[in-house]
Amino acid sequence: MKRTILWDFDGTLARREGVWSGALLQALDQHCPGHGLCRDDIHPRIVHGFPWHYPETAHTHLNRPERWWRQLCDHLAWVFRDLGYEAELAETLARTTRIIYTDATSFRLYDDTVPALEALRAAGWRHVILSNHVPELPNLVRELGLLPLFDDVISSALIGYEKPHPEAFAAALRAVGLRAAGDPDEVWMVGDNAVADVQGAEAVGIPAILVRREGEARHRCEDLWGVVELLAEGR
Template identity: 35%
Template sequence: MKYLLWDFDNTLAYREGAWSGTLHSILKRNGIHNINLEDIRPFLNIGFPWHSPEIPHILLFNGTIWWEYMNEYFAEIYEKVGINRDQAINYASQVQNEYKNIEKWHLYDDVIPTLQDAIKNNYKNVILSNHIPDLHEIIDQLNIKKYFDGIYTSGKIGHEKPSLKFYDYVINDLKIEKTKCIMIGDNYNADIAGALHAGIQAILVRKSNDKNYKFYSQDFKQILKIVRQISTIEEGGISTATENAVCGN
């Protein structure tokens, strides 16, 4: 395998407070302290583009661009928690910069050593994320851009994982064979099932393995070991029984 396709959020990095924390921080900064994080969080379970991966952005956004569409969504959330329309629009316009606040973004401690190890072993790292169109700005400020040969975000592609169109776009743009890459991510549906449906092998990381997926590890140090095991399996080198034994970390 030549290319390692990495999910970003909750695989390589995480944002403190995520989206609910972003919206809540803006309220506090504007002197509103009677609305709690728990008041906002339930409204974020639906409405993002990745909640409707079967719908291309061109249809979902109906003539608007990513942040225009999302700002209206955020304004509606602010209204639902009691903010008047004019203030809601104002606060929503602040979400983009607040979400990208680099002080709130953190790499997992095991990420850079793993990326460095992958490069030393002649793998190329590529990011595939359901994310904002300006994801590259976060990656630049985290000082990890040098570890990647490509950064792909659904906010620019116009399709969300697990859509086949998302994966096909990346494969065609990189001009590589699907058999030459492995998807690595924490979301079973988007990263694992989506990749497998696209004909790409995948490794589940970080999250608990509720699906009992065979290529799984919570330990990032095991990822390259599993990558090599997948390569060996595809070459017919070991049995299915051995595969299950060595990959069930």
């Protein structure tokens, strides 16, 4: 029997300073120095318009990086126009945001990420990333030096389904040769989002662990060492 852990990426294995707001502000710093805008100006405009805000909707027609980014850049350009920038500059800012967001040097691994993944691997677990993310996620994972630890890296952008959609979890199971949870291998999901990661996994029969965040969950760990302990003990 093989044992598999499906991992969320952002907020679980790594974090990007400022997340999306930070990337948009960096684009403004680059093209419009002295813009005077802050996160609070950006944030309300990016709580919608991204694929993961509509997880009930499949987007398999966007399963190519250029198509995916064209759709997202339409929204990002709207954000910049709504902040008062003219259309051509808004397009440029949107394109720059893409370059900034997909730069791996902006991401930092948590201190426990690599040692905990290695400890779990030594204990017989294989690892797969299942993340609501950009098409370039596999490249980000490679540049962060994590790729050798993972059997597969699955980004929602490339499969057309966002967690907690059941098909996102089905795609991850198929990637490691499983038809369904508990068939017959042991599979767990680990992530920092109580809805996308924990409720989504549990809805398709995959037990899940909420990490790094407060929240309602059957299994919750402060950090990834807690995951190592919990999975060593068994359920």
